[in-house]
Amino acid sequence: MLSISLLVGLLPQVLSKQIPNSSDPRGDSIQVVELLDRSKAELSKDYKKGIELAKEAKLLAEQGTDQGLIMQSTLNLGTLYFNLGLYDKATDFFTEILQTATKNQDDEWMGKGYYQLGVIRLVMEDYELAKNHFVKAKKFFLKKHKSFDQISLNIKLGFHNNFGVVYLGLGELELAKSEIEAGIALLDEREEFIIVSTQLFNNLGDVYFKLGDSAAAFESYFKAKDQLRLMDQAQLEAMVNISLGKIFMAQGDLEEALIYFHEGFVLANSFQGYSHLKHISTNLSELYEQLDQRDSAFTYLQLSKAYQDSLNLKKTTEKVLQEEMLIAFSEEKSQLKRFYDRNKAVFYVVIMFLIAALLIGMNRVILIKKNLKHVESKKDNLQNLAVQVQHENTELKLEVEQTKKDMTLKAMQAIQKEGTLKQLAETLTKSNHSGKPVHQQELERLLDELKIDQSGNALSDFELRFGSLYVGFFEKLMEEFPNLSLNDRRLSAFLKLQLTTKEIAAITGQSIRAVELGRIRLRKKIALTNSNKSLNEFFLDY
Structure with a gap:
């Protein structure tokens, strides 16, 4: 399984730097840009407020006529959901971009849409399909810009980074190293490249780690960490800490590894980075197992599985809340158990010397039992919450069935449209047979165009909707x-x-x-x- 340091190196911010200018005299485009900037600033402090601001920006953009701004606000909202680990919601917005770009025949946004879907697939560790999406994205960018040199530097760096991760996931280490080093060669000292440069150096460290070159891996990881000295970026800092934790653990320095993993966990938890948290929990479980702390190892293993389920089944944040409550319950119970064991030993020592100490020990035991009952009550509440989550899952399945019905309706509408075009073609044919000879060539040209247009549009639209499901x-x-x-x-x-x-x-x-x-x-x-x-x-x- 690919490490978290590779996965979070794919944040699609490299495609969301340029905000198109708008000629809207009302100044709505300026408000949209301001809302997008506020949304990004709030995300690290209050992700819910950041999401609300992004939604407001998208709604305001859709009231205007600037198609580029609408697409940019949609991309921004999808990116925010992606960064939170809500990949199902992010996919909805990225698919919306691709569908709109297809309708408008916009090669630039077709490339961005496929790029984002490739990022989603890469996070889900489906490397072959991710590679296919990136190849399609690159094809559309080349169609738009004629050559790779004409593509913006941010996008080129993103391609080098993500193709490197793809090849690393496929086990083609030399190709991975070549792609990432090609990206690093394009870097300069501009601040806007701090994020992607951190990703590139961190991913290069992962390549060296796979190749067994620990010294080169350490050098690359610390270069990545050095990139963040001028920027407060919790996601990237968590990424680098996790990579360092893994390499220290591989070398047997468990105490140092534990420090980096815990720092990464705190950072990831601060921005609700569930993909990060899943990988950190897995590593912490392995580390505590090596330290022979089985309670902690089991706790983090359960948490890792919970985050994995959340990512794979695309459940909502309520599911994650349940998992967080479960780990809080486990930690509280573990603390109470350690407290009980510690005081039980004291109790046996005191009873040998003083009768009065027996009463104190009994009081402590009674208190602990009360606390355990309280914990059991919390467990019952968790079970009730699990029933509620199961009910919500049933509702989600019903929504999926409704989506199938809606897609069928869209297909019927598309085919009915095709039938209308056929009728129009027949009408024009009759008109052609009875019309004046002077319009013969024009009618034949129009008929040919109609026949070509009606042949594939309905099925293409149906396949796109069906394929997203x-x-x-x-x-x-x-x-x-x-x-x-x-x-x-x-x-x-x-x-x-x-x-x-x-x-x-x-x-x-x-x-x-x-x-x-x-x-x-x-x-x-x-x-x-x-x-x-x-x-x-x-x-x-x-």
Whole structure:
């Protein structure tokens, strides 16, 4: 598993430096920029207020006409959620950027959208898919700027950094080292590069650590730490502390490692960095196990699993609150147990000498038992909270089902639009046959354009919406069955949604017989002809 020092080196701030100018005479764009600046300033002190300011900036931007400012405020809000470890919410905003850019055919923002999705995949340690997203992002930036040299330095540094992390995650250490060193070679002394330079040096240290060169790793880590001398950046400082903790632990200096891990934990907790906290808890569990402090090791192991569940299942912050309450309960119980053991030994010594000390010891035991009952009461409250969280999870599943229905409706609307274009094409054809000869060439040109436009837009929009819900479905389908047509893919998506033949016919405007024939052809193409498994069963588990 990749270390946290690599993961947090991917913060997408390198793409959010430039705020586009607006010609809005009302000055709304200036207010949006001010709100974005205030949001970033508040994040380290009060992340909830920072989020609210970012939302306000996005709402104000959407009331104007500056599309660049709207996209920038959306990117900023997604970035804030990303930094908090709320990757499901961040993905929503990054997907919104990609969808809007696709609609507007904006190569610059297409590149940024794929870049951000690559960052999300990198944090989830899906390195192959992250690499694919970064390759797509680079392609769109090159399409916009013609050559890599014309791309802004911030974005180039981001690509070198993140491709380096990808290759490190894939075990291609020399490629990782080459990418990161190429980024470091582009650095200069400007303050705006402090964040990315810290990430680059820290990630280079991780590469050397993997290569077994501890001296070079230490040198890179302390260079990363030195970058932060002019900037108060808790996220990056936590990142470097964790890296140093890991290398000290690997060399057997457990006390020094413990200092850095605890400093990193405090910093990560200050900005609710759940991805950081997950990795720190894992390392602390291993360290306490080596120190033979099994209570602490178990406590941090449980906390690590809780943060891992939160990241993988994309639960809300209430889930994290439950986990924090659980660790607080465990620590309090552990402290009470140590207190009880310490005073129990004193009790046995005192009873040998003074009868009066027995009464004092008994009073202390009674007090401890009362405290234990209080702790048990807290445990009951936690169990009730767990039931509430389970209920909320059920509601989330219902929301997912509603999302599926909404996506089907969008597909129906898109296909109806396609039908309208077909009718328009037929009308123009009739007009062409009965019209004046002088308009013959113009009508033929218009007909050709309509036929081209109507061929793929509906399916493309449907696939984009469907793909955001079932990530990788179409890619996997086309990899295994490359001979599937566009209609086969659309039918496969409807079957993944568990729609019946009648429902598919109603959505697509086809006859039930036509849909049945399509299903027969699809069974043959995916080699289910001689299988007892139905198409719905096949795609339910696909």
